[in-house]
Amino acid sequence: MRELLLLALPGIPEIVPGSDLAETLIAAIGRAGKTLQAGDVIVVAQKVISKVEGRQCRLSDVQPSPRALDLAEKVDKDPRLVELILRESRDVVRFKPGVLIVEHRLGFVTAGAGIDQSNVPGGEDIVLLLPEDPDASARRLRHGMYDMCGVEVGVVINDSFGRAWRNGVIGCAIGVAGMPALIDMRGKPDREGRPLRVTQIAAADELAAAASLVMGQAAEGSPAVLARGFPYAGQTGAAADLVRPRAEDLFR
Amino acid sequence: MRELLLLALPGIPEIVPGSDLAETLIAAIGRAGKTLQAGDVIVVAQKVISKVEGRQCRLSDVQPSPRALDLAEKVDKDPRLVELILRESRDVVRFKPGVLIVEHRLGFVTAGAGIDQSNVPGGEDIVLLLPEDPDASARRLRHGMYDMCGVEVGVVINDSFGRAWRNGVIGCAIGVAGMPALIDMRGKPDREGRPLRVTQIAAADELAAAASLVMGQAAEGSPAVLARGFPYAGQTGAAADLVRPRAEDLFR
Numbered sequence: 001m002r003e004l005l006l007l008a009l010p011g012i013p014e015i016v017p018g019s020d021l022a023e024t025l026i027a028a029i030g031r032a033g034k035t036l037q038a039g040d041v042i043v044v045a046q047k048v049i050s051k052v053e054g055r056q057c058r059l060s061d062v063q064p065s066p067r068a069l070d071l072a073e074k075v076d077k078d079p080r081l082v083e084l085i086l087r088e089s090r091d092v093v094r095f096k097p098g099v100l101i102v103e104h105r106l107g108f109v110t111a112g113a114g115i116d117q118s119n120v121p122g123g124e125d126i127v128l129l130l131p132e133d134p135d136a137s138a139r140r141l142r143h144g145m146y147d148m149c150g151v152e153v154g155v156v157i158n159d160s161f162g163r164a165w166r167n168g169v170i171g172c173a174i175g176v177a178g179m180p181a182l183i184d185m186r187g188k189p190d191r192e193g194r195p196l197r198v199t200q201i202a203a204a205d206e207l208a209a210a211a212s213l214v215m216g217q218a219a220e221g222s223p224a225v226l227a228r229g230f231p232y233a234g235q236t237g238a239a240a241d242l243v244r245p246r247a248e249d250l251f252r
Numbered sequence: 253m254r255e256l257l258l259l260a261l262p263g264i265p266e267i268v269p270g271s272d273l274a275e276t277l278i279a280a281i282g283r284a285g286k287t288l289q290a291g292d293v294i295v296v297a298q299k300v301i302s303k304v305e306g307r308q309c310r311l312s313d314v315q316p317s318p319r320a321l322d323l324a325e326k327v328d329k330d331p332r333l334v335e336l337i338l339r340e341s342r343d344v345v346r347f348k349p350g351v352l353i354v355e356h357r358l359g360f361v362t363a364g365a366g367i368d369q370s371n372v373p374g375g376e377d378i379v380l381l382l383p384e385d386p387d388a389s390a391r392r393l394r395h396g397m398y399d400m401c402g403v404e405v406g407v408v409i410n411d412s413f414g415r416a417w418r419n420g421v422i423g424c425a426i427g428v429a430g431m432p433a434l435i436d437m438r439g440k441p442d443r444e445g446r447p448l449r450v451t452q453i454a455a456a457d458e459l460a461a462a463a464s465l466v467m468g469q470a471a472e473g474s475p476a477v478l479a480r481g482f483p484y485a486g487q488t489g490a491a492a493d494l495v496r497p498r499a500e501d502l503f504r
Contacts, residue, residue: 001262001284002474004466008254032253094502101502109417160453164416164503165361166424167496168434168454170461182420185469201412202420203465209422210462213455213483214256217437222254231465244419250346250353251416251503 004229006043006214007032008222014121015223017054022144025224034226039233041154042145043211045223046174047116047128049137049157055129057084075100081115081127088113088129093252101162104130107243108174109252110161131157134175135238142177154179154233158208160217164251171212173204173239179230180204181237202242203232256481258295258466259284260474267475269306274396277476286478291485293406294397295463297475298426299368299380301389301409307381309336327352333367333379340365340381345504353414356382359495360426361504362413383409386427387490394429406431406485410460412469416503423464425456425491431482432456433489454494455484 009028015021025042029035050056064072064079068086072079076097086092089102093109104113108130116128131137138155145153157175162168173181181204211225246252261280267273277294281287302308316324316331320338324331328349338344341354345361356365360382368380383389390407397405409427414420425433433456463477498504 002260002466002468004258004462006256006258006462010253096502099502163454165496165501166454166457166494168452168457168494170454170458172418188469200420201464201469202415202418202422205418205420206422206461206465209458210256210258210465212453213458213462214254214481216254216483217440217453229466231468242418242420244417249417250348250351 002229002231004210004227004231006210007034007226007228008214008216009224009226010222012048012222012224015048015051017052017056019052020144021048021052021141022148025141026145026148028224029226032226036145036149036151036153037228038152039154039228039230040151041156041179041207041227041230041233042141043156043158043208043215043225043227044141045215046114046130046134046157046159048223049131049134049141049175050116050128053131053137055131056126057129059084059125059127071095071100081112084115084127084129085113088115103246103252106130106134106174107240108161108172110159114159114174130159130174135177135240138175138177138239152178154230156204156208156211157239158212160212171208171210171215173208173242176204176237176239176241178236180232180235181239181241183232203230204237204239205242254481254483256462256479256483258462259286259478259480260466260468261476261478262474264300264474264476267300267303269304271304272396273300273304273393274400277393278397278400280476281478284478288397288401288403288405289480290404291406291480291482292403293408293431293459293479293482293485294393295408295410295460295477295479296393297467298366298382298386298409298411300475301383301386301393301427302368302380305383305389307383308378309381311336311377311379323347323352333364336367336379336381337365340367355498355504358382358386358426359492360413362411366411366426382411382426387429387492390427390429390491404430406482408456408460408463409491410464412464423460423462423467425460425494428456428489428491428493430488432484432487433491433493435484455482456489456491457494
């Protein structure tokens with residue numbers, strides 16, 4: 001009987017650059033009365049990873065380029081923030097007043113290059129960029145946890161992304177380690193024995209969304225979730241697998 | 253401590269037009285050793301709802317229009333299937349060989365209008381359309397379960413949708429009852445006391461994705477999931493809330 005349990009980890013302290021995240025998470029799992037098992041997945045909010053990796057920037061240190069000044073006027077945003085968004089991006093995908101959707105240098109199409117101003121201590125001047133290489137961050141955390149407790153876990157780093165066509169944000173995987181991101185169903189039979197129409201399942205995104213529900217967004221939330229029962233443990237992948245190449249994408 | 257449990261319901265028999273779905277699900281919950289509690293959410297695959305509602309069509313009964321014949325050649329699909337896709341849709345959004353993305357009459361932007369050929373008994377000739385009004389289907393199921401066991405549950409009907417920019421499909425909510433679909437966070441403080449940047453969370457989509465992970469797609473899967481611990485129980489909404497109006501959408 002397939003069962004998936006998602007547990008928000010309690011009492012995670014404020015994370016600062018250089019915090020030992022593996023140790024912090026293992027302590028929180030202990031506080032939740034659980035012991036890590038092989039096949040468990042730890043889902044961690046992007047914000048936590050960015051903080052550990054010192055990805056804070058001060059807006060007051062940023063000198064906007066002429067391009068940023070021009071675009072900032074069109075989207076009605078702080079030109080220094082727009083400058084950071086452009087530096088973090090390969091391309092501007094769409095914009096209108098209040099909205100600036102870009103292709104992040106990692107390939108994610110997202111509003112404002114995933115740069116975050118909420119839940120960052122230090123006031124309005126501090127913003128938080130996405131991790132430099134979130135798949136590598138996920139692998140480091142996975143290895144750190146293995147070194148501390150000898151258990152092979154999967155790791156997902158999630159962030160809230162908007163979507164085309166649908167209202168609201170959902171959790172998406174921006175870093176994955178020790179588990180698959182995309183599941184290939186080609187050739188698998190359906191209940192009638194015919195090959196399945198759906199060929200690839202974005203399983204890491206489905207798990208990222210599930211964890212986001214449990215994390216919450218507000219003050220009472222938790223930025224880390226223990227997931228037990230992820231049904232595709234054992235294979236490996238990366239969040240990069242989830243990025244549709246621009247040439248194959250009908251919406252860029 | 254926030255905790256979400258997702259349990260694939262075992263032993264759901266083949267569903268036929270007119271099956272008593274509330275009874276079938278309550279029996280499956282019993283087989284899983286659980287008793288329904290207020291605030292539980294039942295997530296049911298679209299396919300099951302479409303079957304109960306007799307949304308099967310025979311391709312051999314369909315006469316393709318000239319428009320369908322022309323488009324079928326461009327997308328390299330059966331003209332009778334393309335005819336059904338066009339009848340189910342308001343607009344063709346994008347197409348290329350092998351891909352036909354439309355705006356379904358319910359507003360969902362989806363490949364092939366959500367018409368399904370897998371897991372449908374009766375061979376290649378039978379296809380399954382989306383329910384006529386999945387929010388109404390969800391409400392009916394919720395009322396049916398209340399009538400049988402006196403417990404107020406939430407209901408989500410999910411389907412696998414592709415996305416712009418990202419590979420793979422994920423579960424999305426196409427019908428919702430007895431729970432919110434979108435959560436408005438405007439004005440809520442973050443951990444630092446500042447207003448949250450993210451203003452709307454597509455919570456029903458996050459739950460639909462979580463349930464999809466547990467359902468699986470292949471022969472060994474289950475088309476219904478019991479979700480316990482959905483954190484926003486008590487409010488109400490509809491899957492229609494998740495559809496971004498065309499005028500506000502930058503990608504149509």
